[in-house]
Amino acid sequence: xxxxxxxxxxxxxxxxxxxxxxxxxxxxxxxxxxxxxxxxxxxxxxxxxxxxxxxxxxxxxxxxxxxxxxxxxxxxxxxxxxxxxxxxxxxxxxxxxxxxxxxxxxxxxxxxxxxxxxxxxxxxxxxxxxxxxxxxxxxxxxxxxxxxxxxxxxxxxxxxxxxxxxxxxxxxxxxxxxxxxxxxxxxxxxxxxxxxxxxxxxxxxxxxxxxxxxxxxxxxxxxxxxxxxxxxxxxxxxxxxxxxxxxxxxxxxxxxx
Ligand SMILES: NC(=O)c1ccc[n+]([C@@H]2O[C@H](COP(=O)([O-])OP(=O)(O)OC[C@H]3O[C@@H](n4cnc5c(N)ncnc54)[C@H](O)[C@@H]3O)[C@@H](O)[C@H]2O)c1
Numbered sequence: 648x649x650x651x652x653x654x655x656x657x658x659x660x661x662x663x664x665x666x667x668x669x670x671x672x673x674x675x676x677x678x679x680x681x682x683x684x685x686x687x688x689x690x691x692x693x694x695x696x697x698x699x700x701x702x703x704x705x706x707x708x709x710x711x712x713x714x715x716x717x718x719x720x721x722x723x724x725x726x727x728x729x730x731x732x733x734x735x736x737x738x739x740x741x742x743x744x745x746x747x748x749x750x751x752x753x754x755x756x757x758x759x760x761x762x763x764x765x766x767x768x769x770x771x772x773x774x775x776x777x778x779x780x781x782x783x784x785x786x787x788x789x790x791x792x793x794x795x796x797x798x799x800x801x802x803x804x805x806x807x808x809x810x811x812x813x814x815x816x817x818x819x820x821x822x823x824x825x826x827x828x829x830x831x832x833x834x835x836x837x838x839x840x841x842x843x844x845x846x847x848x849x850x851x852x853x854x855x856x857x858x859x860x861x862x863x864x865x866x867x868x869x870x871x872x873x874x875x876x877x878x879x880x881x882x883x884x885x886x887x888x889x890x891x892x893x894x895x896x897x898x899x900x901x902x903x904x
Contacts, residue, residue: 657884659684664729664738666690666719666775667745669697671845672795675872676742677701679880681710686735689714690728690745711735719745719771720763729778739790740883741779743772743817746795750806750851761809768813773820780824780833789832791883794821796837796894798902806851814839818894825892834891836882841898842869865900 663680667673669691677687678701687705689712691698698714705712715731717724732738746768751760772794783790799807800814818837825835842848842860852860861869878897881887896902 655682656684657886658740658880661685661740661883662688662732662735662738663740663742663883664688664690664732664775664779665742665744666728666771667692668701668742669694671847672840672843672872672875673742673744674701675876676744676879677712678704678708679873679876680740680742680883681705681708681712683880683884684710685740686711688712688728688732688735688738690717690719692716692718692745719775720766722774725771725774725778729775729782737782737786737788738779739783739788741775741790741792742879742883743775743792743794745771746813746847748807748810748847748850751809752806753808756809764809765813765816768810769816769820772817776820776824776835780828780831783833784831791833791887792824792835793879793882794835794837796821796839798839798841798896798898800839801902801904821894822892829891834882834887836887836890836892837894838875838878838882839894839896839898840870840875841896841901843875844869844871863901864898868899870897870899 663685665673665677668677668689677689681687689698689701702712715728717728776792794817796817797814799811800818804811821837
């Protein structure tokens with residue numbers, strides 16, 4: 648720990664953008680980053696009321712946050728989203744969290760299903776990372792990025808060929824981006840959650856399916872959004888200053904490397 652930074656203030660002065668922050672892991676990350684001292688851009692997808700609740704929670708902690716409605720599956724919105732961070736001082740921390748998992752059997756997948764998942768999960772991660780990194784490079788500022796991968800990148804995921812491809816793509820993208828961004832002082836890593844208690848698993852699993860899957864987790868339960876958010880904060884903090892290009896598995900022991 649440095650003299651200036653306490654464990655609760657280690658991101659003071661940093662400007663963090665969290666995509667898909669209106670709920671779930673994104674929401675927990677936005678709040679955890681604010682608790683660590685960062686000012687936060689809360690991206691949402693047409694749900695100002697949910698984003699307002701996140702902002703209120705951050706402000707109640709004494710933090711600073713703004714909400715930005717943007718669809719990260721388009722470059723135009725990604726550019727506008729990152730630029731909105733200039734109001735707070737310019738984004739130097741990025742969490743590429745927005746994601747979708749519309750479960751579909753492989754034989755039923757069509758090109759539109761495939762493109763929607765790849766555009767939202769993988770292409771948005773590339774775009775937002777590139778936009779933030781270009782700005783940091785132009786200004787000669789350091790920064791850090793965390794991408795949400797998934798256990799699905801490493802082992803089969805029922806009715807999730809498109810999703811698994813997007814998440815495996817994020818892991819591969821991160822390896823090479825880390826090698827190119829390292830010399831610029833920009834770190835980029837992945838967090839790969841297992842099952843997390845959010846809306847996402849409920850788009851294709853029953854509560855009974857979720858309970859059965861949770862029972863198989865060696866640590867005895869699925870993750871909470873906070874379990875993932877705390878690791879994201881660590882990877883964005885200076886405590887992870889020599890960590891880049893890595894995938895940190897946060898799955899209660901469901902999958903080990
Ligand atoms: N919940 C899990 O079990 C689990 C496991 C592994 C990885 N993940 C990943 O974690 C991330 C967060 O998921 P979650 O579990 O909180 O799910 P969630 O469905 O609760 O949240 C996803 C968020 O992404 C946003 N989003 C979707 N498309 C968007 C777009 N085009 N533009 C902007 N925002 C968009 C949604 O509005 C929502 O706020 C995702 O990348 C997901 O794939 C989740």
